Amino acid sequence: MDRYRNKATIMSLIFMGFGQIYNRQFIKGLIYLLIEAYAIIYFSSNLGRALWGIVTLGETPRTKVNGVFVDADHSIILLIKSLITILFLIIFIIIYIINVRDARKIAEKREQGVQANRFLQSIRYVLDYKFAQALLTLPAVGILFFTIMPIIFMVMLAFTNYSSPNHIPPFKLVDWVGFNTFKDLISLKTWSHTFYGVLTWTIIWAVLSTVTTYFGGLLVALLINQKGIRFKGFWRTILIIPYAIPQLISLLVMRNMFNGQFGPINQYITKYFGYFGLGGLPWLTDPFWAKVTVIIVNMWVGIPVSMILIMGVLTTIPRDMYEAAEVDGASNYQKFRIVTLPMVLFSTAPILIMQFAGNINNFNAIFLLTSGNPVVGDYQYAGATDLLVTWLYKLTLDQNKYNMASAVGIIIFLIIASFSIYNYRRTKSFKEEDMIQ
Amino acid sequence: MSGHKIKKLFRLSISYITLIILSICAVYPVLWVIFGSVRPGKSLYSKTLIPTQFTFDHYRELFTSKSYMFGDWYMNTLKISIASMLIGVFLTLLTSYAVSRFRFRGRQTALSAVLILGMFPGFMSMIAIFLLLKEFNLLDTHLALIIVYAAGAPLMGTFVAKGFLDTIPRSLDEAARIDGASNFKIFTRIIIPLSRPMFTYMALTQFVGPWVDFIFAKMVLRSKEKWTVAVGLYEMVNTNTNSNFTLFAAGAVLIAVPITLLFMFLQRFLVDGLTSGASKG
Numbered sequence: 254m255d256r257y258r259n260k261a262t263i264m265s266l267i268f269m270g271f272g273q274i275y276n277r278q279f280i281k282g283l284i285y286l287l288i289e290a291y292a293i294i295y296f297s298s299n300l301g302r303a304l305w306g307i308v309t310l311g312e313t314p315r316t317k318v319n320g321v322f323v324d325a326d327h328s329i330i331l332l333i334k335s336l337i338t339i340l341f342l343i344i345f346i347i348i349y350i351i352n353v354r355d356a357r358k359i360a361e362k363r364e365q366g367v368q369a370n371r372f373l374q375s376i377r378y379v380l381d382y383k384f385a386q387a388l389l390t391l392p393a394v395g396i397l398f399f400t401i402m403p404i405i406f407m408v409m410l411a412f413t414n415y416s417s418p419n420h421i422p423p424f425k426l427v428d429w430v431g432f433n434t435f436k437d438l439i440s441l442k443t444w445s446h447t448f449y450g451v452l453t454w455t456i457i458w459a460v461l462s463t464v465t466t467y468f469g470g471l472l473v474a475l476l477i478n479q480k481g482i483r484f485k486g487f488w489r490t491i492l493i494i495p496y497a498i499p500q501l502i503s504l505l506v507m508r509n510m511f512n513g514q515f516g517p518i519n520q521y522i523t524k525y526f527g528y529f530g531l532g533g534l535p536w537l538t539d540p541f542w543a544k545v546t547v548i549i550v551n552m553w554v555g556i557p558v559s560m561i562l563i564m565g566v567l568t569t570i571p572r573d574m575y576e577a578a579e580v581d582g583a584s585n586y587q588k589f590r591i592v593t594l595p596m597v598l599f600s601t602a603p604i605l606i607m608q609f610a611g612n613i614n615n616f617n618a619i620f621l622l623t624s625g626n627p628v629v630g631d632y633q634y635a636g637a638t639d640l641l642v643t644w645l646y647k648l649t650l651d652q653n654k655y656n657m658a659s660a661v662g663i664i665i666f667l668i669i670a671s672f673s674i675y676n677y678r679r680t681k682s683f684k685e686e687d688m689i690q
Numbered sequence: 691m692s693g694h695k696i697k698k699l700f701r702l703s704i705s706y707i708t709l710i711i712l713s714i715c716a717v718y719p720v721l722w723v724i725f726g727s728v729r730p731g732k733s734l735y736s737k738t739l740i741p742t743q744f745t746f747d748h749y750r751e752l753f754t755s756k757s758y759m760f761g762d763w764y765m766n767t768l769k770i771s772i773a774s775m776l777i778g779v780f781l782t783l784l785t786s787y788a789v790s791r792f793r794f795r796g797r798q799t800a801l802s803a804v805l806i807l808g809m810f811p812g813f814m815s816m817i818a819i820f821l822l823l824k825e826f827n828l829l830d831t832h833l834a835l836i837i838v839y840a841a842g843a844p845l846m847g848t849f850v851a852k853g854f855l856d857t858i859p860r861s862l863d864e865a866a867r868i869d870g871a872s873n874f875k876i877f878t879r880i881i882i883p884l885s886r887p888m889f890t891y892m893a894l895t896q897f898v899g900p901w902v903d904f905i906f907a908k909m910v911l912r913s914k915e916k917w918t919v920a921v922g923l924y925e926m927v928n929t930n931t932n933s934n935f936t937l938f939a940a941g942a943v944l945i946a947v948p949i950t951l952l953f954m955f956l957q958r959f960l961v962d963g964l965t966s967g968a969s970k971g
Contacts, residue, residue: 333821384873385792388784389800395781395841400807403815403822410817473712476705481698490954491713494720497953501902501920502946505927506723509935517722553715614811616905621924646813650909655817662814669809677805 261360265353272356276363280372285352292345296338303338306331310413315423328427329415336406340397411435411659421653434656438664444657447633447644454544455640458619459612462551467605469552470559471597475589478567489564496557504621507550511536511622538627540637547638551618559608566600567593606676610669619643641665723946726939733935748940759915760922760941766832767901767918773836775896778843782892785844786851787881791863808845813905820909830912838910839900847892854888855881898949919945 257276265272270285311326359369370378379387411434414420415427438444477488495503510516519533536546570593578588598605612618619625625639625647634652635644641661648658721739727748729741752760789801819838820829828834858881866876882889900907904920911917917925923941926934 329821330825333818333825380873385788385794385797388788392781392785392844396804396807396844398822399819399838399841400810400815400845403818404807404810406818407814476709479702479705481702482705482709488709488713492716493954494950495716497950498720498946499898499902499949501904501923502723502942503719505923505938506719506942508927509938510719510722515935553719557716610809616813620905642811642813645811646905649813649817659814662811665811666809666814670806673805673809674802677802 257360257364258357261356262353265356269349269352272353273359276356276359276369278359278369278372278375281375285348288345288348292341296342296345299334299338300342303335307335307339310427310429311422312426314426324423326426327422328413329422332409332427333406336402336409340402407659407662410655411663413656415655416657417653430656434660438657438660443633446631447635448661450629450632451635451639451641451644454638455613458544458547458615458640459609461548462555462612462615462618463605463609465548465552466555467559467601467608469556470561471563473556473560474563474567475593478564489560492560493557495553496561500554500617501621503554504550504617507553508537508622511546511550513538537623540627540629543623543627543638547619547622550622551615554618555608562601562604563597566597569600570596603676603679606672610672610676613640613669614642614665615640616642616646620646723939723942726936727943728940729936731936748936749944751937752940752944758922758926758937758941759917760919760944762915763917763919763922764944766916767920770832770835770839770918771897771900774839774843774900775893777836777840778847778896779889779892781840782844782847782851782896783882783885783889785848786855787877789848790852790855791860791881804845804848816906816909823910829910830916831910832916834910835900835907835918838906839896839903843896847895851885851888851892854885858884894952898952901945901949 261272261275263272264275265285268286269289270282270287273279273282273285276282306326310328311331313325315325315327316323363369412429412431413427414430414433419425420427438448473492476482477485477492482488510518513519513533513535516536518536522533535542537543574592574596575588578592583591619638619640620643623636623638625636625643627638628636632639634647634654639647642665645658645661645665648654648661718739725739725741728744728746730743730745730747752758785804789797823829823834823838828837862880862884863876866880871879900918900920902920904918904924907918908921908924911921919941923938923945926938926941
């Protein structure tokens with residue numbers, strides 16, 4: 254009694270939708286049929302060129318014939334078009350597999366004497382049992398085309414020589430170069446010097462900015478939470494203000510305030526402390542002071558966040574732990590060290606790690622404040638305060654060193670991803686997700 | 691007075707002094723911008739924090755001057771924010787509901803994928819998106835920004851939203867199911883009303899995103915009359931930092947005030963959102 258089953262499978266293998274029509278599911282079959290018909294038209298005109306394009310990245314650049322530009326192969330457009338076509342192909346293959354499996358399953362049911370669902374019943378079935386998948390379709394398409402595809406594209410760029418001045422289409426072609434870009438970045442003197450320099454500062458920055466904002470926040474939270482401090486709500490509201498102002502604004506404002514020549518900070522310093530021989534400081538123009546400035550300004554922006562978090566944690570610490578400590582004769586400092594600090598650290602550790610990862614990528618804090626400047630002479634297109642991520646930005650938009658930028662991006666990603674995945678895997682929400690229900 | 695009391699008084703005074711200093715540090719730059727925006731002239735520096743004369747000329751100039759089309763920028767930003775907020779929140783809600791309530795094959799993989807994708811430096815994919823938009827003739831349009839912001843929303847919001855939805859007891863769903871409610875009905879009648887706080891948080895962050903994003907907007911929007919306020923303001927500082935500070939201050943106030951008020955008003959949700967995303971349960 255398996256003739257339905259095999260027949261339906263074979264028919265749907267031959268042409269999408271045949272199996273469904275054989276199963277007497279006409280509307281569903283017709284939809285599948287139309288999808289395949291469209292796919293055949295689309296792929297017959299695109300697939301060949303796409304495969305050729307992704308392998309060769311074009312063979313003839315734009316040329317000038319009798320004073321007129323003749324367009325030929327634009328490597329990058331070719332690459333992105335090929336990528337889109339291949340993605341469509343993958344989607345199509347997935348639909349094909351679903352189609353065959355569906356036809357076979359329905360045929361099996363028919364062998365057992367169950368009537369195939371009518372179209373409306375099929376829809377109901379999806380809504381009842383495949384609801385999650387149905388919900389996820391739309392967001393998945395968006396993510397596929399605006400996140401995954403661009404990422405694949407950029408990863409591919411790291412393996413090409415797409416960079417100015419010699420390999421910028423349409424007048425020049427781009428070629429695959431394998432791991433050469435990474436090799437240059439790590440071992441070629443000019444690049445590696447900048448890379449290690451920027452990497453070192455990125456890590457120093459991430460550590461310092463995380464530590465300063467975290468302990469700053471802890472300090473402020475403890476100050477406000479002390480016994481005997483009045484107007485707690487008032488202090489809290491005032492100190493939260495920096496957090497509420499968009500970073501775009503506050504950082505641009507700070508850039509003005511710390512301006513060495515015109516900024517009010519230096520003007521006040523010379524005005525009030527000028528007698529002691531103090532001039533203004535080169536806040537944003539000296540490599541060392543620029544680093545100090547970004548850390549200070551980042552504290553201004555970041556402390557409120559930690560403060561809110563830690564205040565939240567403080568309220569959850571049971572009072573009896575303090576009472577027990579008091580009975581044992583603990584001093585204030587001891588209570589802090591033995592009860593408060595471990596409790597706070599324990600509950601904020603995941604956030605601390607995420608903040609660290611976020612600071613490695615903290616584009617705004619650097620770019621809006623210093624734009625990565627001051628420039629360092631022997632760096633390749635980077636300044637003293639540039640993080641890897643702002644360097645990546647400069648390499649891309651100002652210098653057109655796309656391949657190098659992609660390589661840097663991959664390295665940043667590897668650093669951040671390892672932190673975050675480690676962190677995520679050890680949080681409870683991953684391990685014991687269903688426990689709280 | 692006993693020694694203990696003196697010690698306590700001393701500790702409290704130090705604390706109050708610290709708090710006052712910190713408060714001044716927190717508020718000073720803010721006041722400086724607000725007062726700067728109503729100070730006559732163009733100078734960045736003034737002898738006193740509070741200006742001796744007040745003027746609203748800078749605000750007027752923002753909207754009337756030919757070189758600053760602040761009114762246009764404001765409307766553009768509003769349009770983009772609202773549209774991308776609506777679509778983005780919708781998409782995030784779909785994703786987070788699906789991963790919070792249903793158990794299906796590949797779910798754990800999908801979750802990890804969302805997490806990992808969210809960690810990629812955004813600029814890395816910007817060039818690709820730029821070329822993609824160029825292919826579809828979407829450069830220099832607001833639609834492009836809306837699509838990209840909305841499509842990216844689930845990546846940023848799913849975890850926070852899922853953390854929240856996980857706390858809605860599943861017994862509610864089951865009770866409704868016994869009463870004969872369909873998935874769709876449970877979604878619209880139970881989940882959506884109960885997740886209003888999370889909704890608000892998501893909508894807010896989605897709304898504010900376009901207001902403060904200038905990197906991507908700057909890349910896509912080429913013509914001046916299509917800029918968003920963020921791009922306009924950044925360009926103001928970038929091109930003539932010190933010559934017209936008061937005008938910049940007025941622009942900053944115009945952008946910051948609505949967003950700041952929203953944040954203050956919704957502070958509670960923000961705190962919830964911050965904590966629930968990280969380690970729920």
